[in-house]
Amino acid sequence: MSVLDLTxxxxxxxxxxxxxxxxxxxxxxxxxxxxxPIVDAFAEKNPxxxxxxxxxxxxxxxxxxxxxxxxxxxxxxxxxxxxxxxVGLSSMEEIEDxxx
Amino acid sequence: MDEKGFDILILGAxxxxxxxxxxxxxxxxxxxxxSADPMASPLARxxxxxxxxxxxxxxxxxxLAAMVGDLExxxxxxxxxxxxxxxxxxxxxxxxVEQDVYQAGALILAAGAQQNARPLPGEExxxxxxxxxxxxCDGMLYRxxxxxxxxxxxxxxxxxxxxxxxxxxxxxxxxxxxxNAEIQGQDKVSxxxxxxxxxxxxxxxVLRDTVAAxxxxxxxxxxxxxxxxxxDMATSVPGAFAAGDCTGRPYQIARAVGQGNIAALAADRYxxxxxx
Ligand SMILES: Cc1cc2nc3c(=O)[nH]c(=O)nc-3n(C[C@H](O)[C@H](O)[C@H](O)COP(=O)(O)OP(=O)(O)OC[C@H]3O[C@@H](n4cnc5c(N)ncnc54)[C@H](O)[C@@H]3O)c2cc1C
Numbered sequence: 163m164s165v166l167d168l169t170x171x172x173x174x175x176x177x178x179x180x181x182x183x184x185x186x187x188x189x190x191x192x193x194x195x196x197x198x199p200i201v202d203a204f205a206e207k208n209p210x211x212x213x214x215x216x217x218x219x220x221x222x223x224x225x226x227x228x229x230x231x232x233x234x235x236x237x238x239x240x241x242x243x244x245x246x247x248x249v250g251l252s253s254m255e256e257i258e259d260x261x262x
Numbered sequence: 263m264d265e266k267g268f269d270i271l272i273l274g275a276x277x278x279x280x281x282x283x284x285x286x287x288x289x290x291x292x293x294x295x296x297s298a299d300p301m302a303s304p305l306a307r308x309x310x311x312x313x314x315x316x317x318x319x320x321x322x323x324x325x326l327a328a329m330v331g332d333l334e335x336x337x338x339x340x341x342x343x344x345x346x347x348x349x350x351x352x353x354x355x356x357x358x359v360e361q362d363v364y365q366a367g368a369l370i371l372a373a374g375a376q377q378n379a380r381p382l383p384g385e386e387x388x389x390x391x392x393x394x395x396x397x398x399c400d401g402m403l404y405r406x407x408x409x410x411x412x413x414x415x416x417x418x419x420x421x422x423x424x425x426x427x428x429x430x431x432x433x434x435x436x437x438x439x440x441x442n443a444e445i446q447g448q449d450k451v452s453x454x455x456x457x458x459x460x461x462x463x464x465x466x467x468v469l470r471d472t473v474a475a476x477x478x479x480x481x482x483x484x485x486x487x488x489x490x491x492x493x494d495m496a497t498s499v500p501g502a503f504a505a506g507d508c509t510g511r512p513y514q515i516a517r518a519v520g521q522g523n524i525a526a527l528a529a530d531r532y533x534x535x536x537x538x
Contacts, residue, residue, distance in 0.1 A: 191399045192358030193347040232390040249390030
């Protein structure tokens with residue numbers, strides 16, 4: 163499944179149902195560039211999970227709402243509830259565990 | 263392969279890293295060395311070196327400058343900056359240096375002894391909760407806020423200037439003040455204690471030349487504070503090798519140079535096996 167870019171307007175509607183993985187990132191962040199292909203590969207392997215990105219520069223309100231203090235930060239939601247959150251670069255296995 | 267891709271990436275431009283780079287080069291591999299200021303290696307502080315063959319009575323600084331000069335002589339790229347994260351993915355190893363990412367088929371960790379990476383009080387607990395190792399990665403999240411920069415290695419003035427430039431109010435500490443700082447906060451950073459005074463801050467940038475190897479590459483097996491390696495310098499992460507002081511004692515130039523050579527030969531063999 164392709165990766166969706168979320169905004170303030172689309173965020174709540176998207177995470178409301180099912181399992182969603184959100185990658186908080188920014189263009190100026192080196193480790194985010196390493197996270198991105200792994201998240202893309204996870205999306206490919208796990209079509210049942212909605213995989214999304216939030217650009218913290220364009221969406222400061224979302225970054226503030228989730229208290230993002232370092233990127234990359236990954237957050238997993240189930241039916242609108244935050245179930246897991248991890249700061250720093252995550253491996254494929256770690257992402258799979260987060261979304262279990 | 264994109265422009266930032268190499269056969270072998272080497273982390274650290276001390277004796278082990280330079281030796282590994284020379285051997286990788288001799289094997290026809292494209293290699294690049296990533297290092298914080300190479301002249302900040304502990305070797306630069308050594309007086310006369312009397313136990314390294316063929317070059318009697320040189321100072322550590324002279325020896326180090328000659329070694330780093332070998333990289334230039336052979337056009338082996340030296341990328342000066344701090345590596346903050348390493349990740350193996352899809353048969354490649356990626357390394358982030360500030361805002362850039364480099365990748366290779368194999369990695370040689372030659373990052374030196376890790377004693378300088380000993381965490382400060384509060385550092386590990388609050389990592390990612392206000393504690394950051396990378397100003398250019400996380401600085402933007404602290405625009406308009408008060409932060410502390412702890413310059414525990416080389417080059418931290420540039421990070422201070424970067425943070426000020428994007429609108430942070432920066433408290434800057436170096437030397438023993440930085441070494442003895444204590445990071446405070448419950449579930450996120452609230453302040454920093456330096457010389458008995460507590461300064462309220464929302465972020466603390468802890469900037470060392472060395473990031474603890476286990477934090478740099480999650481899953482890397484350690485043994486008593488050093489990177490665990492086999493006889494061919496292979497670590498527990500496929501494609502990642504290690505050499506020099508980061509693998510254990512004695513901390514000596516000759517050992518570092520020898521291990522750098524073994525690691526590069528093993529990395530070359532590893533790549534060859536996967537090419538066929
Ligand atoms: C005062 C003193 C005297 C000494 N005298 C002798 C002697 O007489 N004989 C002898 O054999 N040995 C001596 N040594 C020991 C010798 O200096 C070391 O054994 C040798 O430098 C180890 O080489 P290395 O390549 O493993 O690591 P280092 O020389 O420590 O090089 C590691 C490099 O990696 C860089 N680095 C690490 N992490 C990162 C990162 N995350 N990002 C970017 N760069 C990174 C560091 O900045 C450093 O430049 C002495 C040491 C000291 C301090």
